[in-house]
Amino acid sequence: xxxxxxxxxxxxxxxxxxxxxxxxxxxxxxxxxxxxxxxxxxxx
Amino acid sequence: xxxxxxxxxxxxxxxxxxxxxxxxxxxxxxxxxxxxxxxxxxxxxxxxxxxxxxxxxxxxxxxxxxxxxxxxxxxxxxxxxxxxxxxxxxxxxxxxxxxxxxxxxxxxxxxxxxxxxxxxxxxxxxxxxxxxxxxxxxxxxxxxxxxxxxxxxxxxxxxxxxxxxxxxxxxxxxxxxxxxxxxxxxxxxxxxxxxxxxxxxxxxxxxxxxxxxxxxxxxxxxxxxxxxxxxxxxxxxxxxxxxxxxxxxxxxxxxxxxxxxxxxxx
Numbered sequence: 475x476x477x478x479x480x481x482x483x484x485x486x487x488x489x490x491x492x493x494x495x496x497x498x499x500x501x502x503x504x505x506x507x508x509x510x511x512x513x514x515x516x517x518x
Numbered sequence: 519x520x521x522x523x524x525x526x527x528x529x530x531x532x533x534x535x536x537x538x539x540x541x542x543x544x545x546x547x548x549x550x551x552x553x554x555x556x557x558x559x560x561x562x563x564x565x566x567x568x569x570x571x572x573x574x575x576x577x578x579x580x581x582x583x584x585x586x587x588x589x590x591x592x593x594x595x596x597x598x599x600x601x602x603x604x605x606x607x608x609x610x611x612x613x614x615x616x617x618x619x620x621x622x623x624x625x626x627x628x629x630x631x632x633x634x635x636x637x638x639x640x641x642x643x644x645x646x647x648x649x650x651x652x653x654x655x656x657x658x659x660x661x662x663x664x665x666x667x668x669x670x671x672x673x674x675x676x677x678x679x680x681x682x683x684x685x686x687x688x689x690x691x692x693x694x695x696x697x698x699x700x701x702x703x704x705x706x707x708x709x710x711x712x713x714x715x716x717x718x719x720x721x722x723x724x725x726x727x728x729x730x731x732x733x734x735x736x737x738x739x740x741x742x743x744x745x746x747x748x749x750x751x752x753x754x755x756x757x758x759x760x761x762x763x764x765x766x767x768x769x770x771x772x773x774x775x776x777x778x779x780x781x782x783x784x
Binding site: 476478480483484486488489490491492493494495496497498499501502503504505510511512513514515516517518 | 521522523525526527528529530531532545546547548550551557559560561563571573575576577578580596598600601602604626627628629681682683684705707708749750751
């Protein structure tokens, strides 16, 4: 996994397991402990 | 409904292909590691300049346990700015001739516990998918210049009323020949908001794509497309969506907030 974070604003995580997709997005403004992945896990 | 994590399809930026063999592969899916761990995939950190992180993901679409559309390679570069703007440059390449009845070329995937399955009406809870001219979006026959989504707490029942306060905006670059037409798609717990309805008919060629070394990427015809995403911790909604947000999609911006991007990377 590769994480890109703007402190206090957002965290993005790219995951090799997902073919290097942008698999995690956290809104650190309202979710500072990054509890809610707003773009996953997306299962059918 | 089966919640099969092996075929999960998370992706804040996603691409899907229809009418291919295998059919319905997703560029980003957990099936890649579960069923095709040896399918080539690469992630490159291209640059960490002062104002943006630049990363590149190269991989081929995967259709669950069925197969890999290895003839197609997507090369997606993200310019990530500290203020939440993400410039996306996507190049699709094929080794041999390739057709697809539909290419969903830019898809936002949003987790939404209030989402029904199926659900075809305009959104009334959770993520409210909206566009240039409609909020919430119902149907527009012409391509919209931007799409966005925000969480509407006022009409979302507990316990998900305050699931998030974030919003996301997707703006195709003006003149993008592969913009396509906006569309919605739902599962239980999940919403997609995308540009699609683009057919592909790519021919094989022997010359490499621009900027790619011919020793590694002896590629066929390519399709490039460009987008800007804006992710932020406040709603995009009427009166709040800034005109500049939707019109600023172009090349990566030279002017950014004075925060060093080197501190963003972990």
